Ligand SMILES: CC(=O)N[C@H]1[C@@H](OP(=O)(O)OP(=O)(O)OC[C@H]2O[C@@H](n3ccc(=O)[nH]c3=O)[C@H](O)[C@@H]2O)O[C@H](CO)[C@@H](O)[C@@H]1O[C@H](C)C(=O)N[C@@H](C)C(=O)N[C@H](CCC(=O)O)C(=O)O
């Protein structure tokens with residue numbers, strides 16, 4: 001592809017460089033291949049412009065960045081926002097995208113909403129995929145991904161491939177990092193969803209306002225002008241998100257108890273727990289629906305309604321969409337029942353931030369007639385401020401707390417646990433997660449319930465720079481099978 005064709009008019013390209021043939025795109029000098037266009041990006045740890053020489057040495061035929069460089073040996077494209085230019089170039093270079101794409105943002109629930117939206121579309125007969133924290137899930141390929149919102153090159157390569165596979169419908173997660181770093185600016189988004197907002201990623205965003213502003217980019221800048229915005233209406237921040245969507249002229253579908261059931265909204269009229277399912281009464285366009293949602297956890301109602309809204313907002317028939325909710329399966333490790341001991345259920349959940357931990361403990365309270373036990377930790381090299389907050393939430397919402405390790409990374413694991421324990425009176429400290437799980441299960445008596453929080457679908461324990469194989473699912477299965485409990 002010609003260099004000129006990869007940029008919009010705001011990029012300055014010397015006329016003699018316009019026809020340079022670009023064979024690939026790269027943002028990492030260590031991954032540059034001959035023929036690549038290298039984007040020099042200012043990052044959080046270093047600055048890509050320091051690696052321009054290395055990129056040229058590796059075969060880069062052109063460089064793009066916001067400051068002209070002395071590199072001189074290959075053409076340099078000056079563009080005011082290189083990260084956004086990269087996203088648009090990636091969309092041009094890998095041109096195919098599923099015809100219908102929905103994105104979801106919010107502090108919690110993105111992975112679940114993306115999975116639910118894919119399942120609803122699938123049931124309605126569309127070839128569907130989802131991309132996010134648990135990777136790419138599509139009929140022809142399932143690929144683990146390390147980022148919630150992949151970088152634009154990986155993202156558009158994947159969109160192009162799955163479209164070639166026949167995928168027509170895609171739901172994907174828009175993380176605040178992804179939005180802030182313009183990773184998804186090249187995607188044609190027909191509908192965007194918003195779940196909720198609470199403390200997260202305070203190691204990246206300077207404050208909550210910056211965090212919310214990143215999320216609002218989905219509605220302010222990215223959804224197609226004739227697209228839909230599906231917004232959970234039950235939070236303090238909901239009016240602000242709805243306002244942003246209305247200002248853009250998007251079709252707003254509010255969902256939840258505060259939504260308007262007479263019109264576009266999906267109103268939650270009532271909900272009751274029945275075993276491991278919930279019965280919902282809904283109203284949409286003045287019609288009433290009764291649904292059995294086969295999922296544990298009040299928060300899954302919000303996720304299911306946002307997913308339903310995304311399907312309706314992209315043209316699916318409401319009654320078929322609501323009927324599909326009766327078949328939803330939770331995403332792996334999201335308040336997932338993984339076994340029982342002495343008749344007490346054991347759940348694995350990905351709650352690794354304060355609000356999620358509170359919500360999942362509250363969701364399990366109805367299943368613990370006696371004691372609710374929780375095992376959790378906090379990641380190293382991540383927001384340290386959340387540790388005591390999570391400790392206090394566990395102490396308040398559970399009857400027995402075991403603090404353990406969850407990806408200590410470069411930090412001292414005992415120090416992370418100590419920060420949690422300081423706010424969790426009476427908690428037990430068991431660093432080794434396998435031992436903690438054994439102890440939690442051994443403590444179970446009839447009428448109890450156990451929550452193992454923080455790792456969800458993860459299959460490794462990150463200690464230092466090593467990823468040691470570990471899964472909560474396997475640790476539970478091993479403890480139950482070995483009858484050590
Ligand atoms: C903090 C963050 O978001 N970092 C992301 C960002 O890296 P960066 O640009 O800040 O990297 P940097 O190390 O400062 O380097 C700057 C530039 O120099 C380049 N470089 C660097 C060294 C070298 O030798 N040569 C070279 O060319 C780098 O490739 C980069 O382009 O852009 C990179 C490319 O897109 C991402 O891989 C990287 O994600 C890192 C690995 C990461 O851990 N991100 C996490 C925090 C993240 O994005 N999480 C969110 C949210 C999770 C959730 O809530 O679910 C996600 O979407 O996954």
Ligand SMILES: Nc1ncnc2c1ncn2[C@@H]1O[C@H](COP(=O)(O)OP(=O)(O)OP(=O)(O)O)[C@@H](O)[C@H]1O
Pocket residue numbers: 106107108109110111112113133148173195196299300302303331333334335349350351352355356357359360456
């Ligand atoms: N709507 C919700 N409200 C509050 N908590 C939720 C909600 N949905 C999920 N959770 C909690 O958050 C955890 C993560 O859920 P999920 O993976 O769907 O969200 P996410 O936004 O993708 O999270 P992440 O950013 O970590 O990938 C769940 O295991 C549960 O504890």
Ligand SMILES: N[C@H](CCC[C@H](N)C(=O)O)C(=O)O
Pocket residue numbers: 352378379380382406407454455458
């Ligand atoms: N068990 C994990 C969760 C990480 C979730 C990820 N989305 C992030 O915060 O970057 C940890 O704390 O290491």
Ligand SMILES: [Mg+2]
Pocket residue numbers: 110111132133134148173
């Ligand atoms: Mg996710």
